[in-house]
Amino acid sequence: MITKMKNARTLMLIGIGFVACLFGQSVRAAASPVQVGGCKGKTEVNYPTIQAAVTAVGVGGTVNVCPGTYSEQVTINKSLTLLGNPNGNADNVVIVPPSGGMVQNATDPAPGASNPNIAAQIYVNNASTVTIKNIILNGADNGLRGCSSPVLVGIYFLNTAGAINGADVLNEVMDEPADSVCNSGVGIYVEADNGPAVTLTISAVNNFQKNGITASGYGNGMPGPVMNIFSDNVAGQGPTSGALENGIQIGYGATGKVDSNIVSDLIWNGGSTDNPGAEATGILVIASNDVTVNSNRIATTQFAIAVVSDPVYGNADSNTVTVNYINNSFVDGIDICSNKNTIQNNDEYNSVRAGIHIDSTCTEGSGGGSSGNSNVLTKNNSNGACAGLLLGNGTGNTSSPQILIANVNFQTLAGNTCNTPLGSSKAILAPQESEKSPHTLAFR
DSSP, X not given: OHHHHHHHHHHHHHHHHHHHHHHHHHHHHHXXXXXXXXXXXXXXXXXXXXHHHHHHSOTTEEEEEOSEEEEOOEEEOSSEEEEEOOOSTTOOEEEEOOTTOOOOOEEOOOTTOSOOEEEXXXXXXXXXXXXXESOEEEOOSOOOOSTTSOEEEEEEEESOEEEEESOEEEEEOOSSOTTOOOSOOEEEEEEOSSOOEEEEESOEEEEESSEEEEEEOOSSSSOOOEEEEESOEEEOOSSBSSSOOEEEEXXXXXXXXXXXXXXXXXXXXXXXXXXXXXXOEXXXXXXXXXXXXXXXXXXXXXXXXXXXXXXXXXXXXXXXEESOEEEEESSOSEEEESSSOEEESOEEEOOSSEEEEEOOOSEETTTTEEXXXXXXXXXXXXXXXXXXXXXXXXXXXXXXXXXXXXTOEEEEEOSSOOOOOTTOOEEEEOOOOOSOOOTTOOOO
16 A cells, blocks of 8 residues: 555656656746857857847847847847847947838827837837847938838837846937938837836937937826936937937936936027027926936036926926036026926036026916926036026025025026126026926927
8 A cells, every 4th residue: 555655656746747847948948048140159049130039039038149230120028138249349239220221110109199100129018027238229221201200219118117238329310311300219218107117227329319318108197117317328419400309308207317327419509599499408307206317417408407397297396406517508507497396516517598597487287387486406506607596486495505606696686588698697687587498398
């Protein structure tokens, strides 16, 4: 009896072990890395294209991309890591448009999208978590012409958590004259209505047509992505009369932190900067609360930093703007067109108008309240050419003594204009609303 039981138990264990072995092989195969380009030898299955490898790899696996240039658009709809394997500076992993040009491969679900059709070089859609690392995307020769074409995007994350690290996104500009006015050409676009966290680090976005980096909710009251943008370099086209550029935009319910980035070369020269919305912005926070903008270096823009409420999509209140270094702003260094924000320890040099503008021209949300109220300003250094601090018409603002430099005087100047000649700056100007807020700049 005991012998029979032992035999039965042995057979059962053998059977369980056999099944476990089969399932273990399946699990290992699902998680096994694959490669594109053959640089891993026979240790990983090789595929001819990135898309073929992405399709084949198991959930949670890694696609190792070997040095080379890959002419394709890639769609990712499962959790995985897309990893470039450069071999020296000359052997980068570069994704370029297909030879026939870019085509629509995604649809923006946000109700307010001006053009929902998107042509993305990498499209990440409704996966749990995706990591992209050490990849270069060059959007040149994309074949897109005319504003009815799909919106050109380098990397598009939709409703997916994850990380982008060491990515370079270049030349996201439509194949039209350099000054195309189409609301297209975004380097990295992260969008969600369910609050996933995405981290973007040590990446570069250069020569884009509309926005360098965009993090956006749907504008429907649901939480957008939690976007953490650290140690990135964003550079626009320089002076252009085409689309109005933003370096980094967080808006429409997105939250997070913009920290230790370099943003530059965002100048729209298609007309007077007194026109509504006719200004380019380094870092734009629009219709989002609780965003931190900290320790960034911003140069050669019109607005360096703008925090802007929107009457349709919501307020931009309770944000924090601290320890930023700003140089060479052609309008305002910092424009605060919302309420209850903290502006502290920023260094601002060479603004044509105000170093800091507490702007009361925006309408707050559906309630129709005013902006420019109950903001706290502490220890900001400014030498705005027209005003170090321009107060607007708001109330309840706390401005403990700022550190105003370049021989400005602590003086309040009455009136509704800010056109004091260079060299005769005033420390604090009274309410002034002729400057237009940048609320029409946002990418939608």
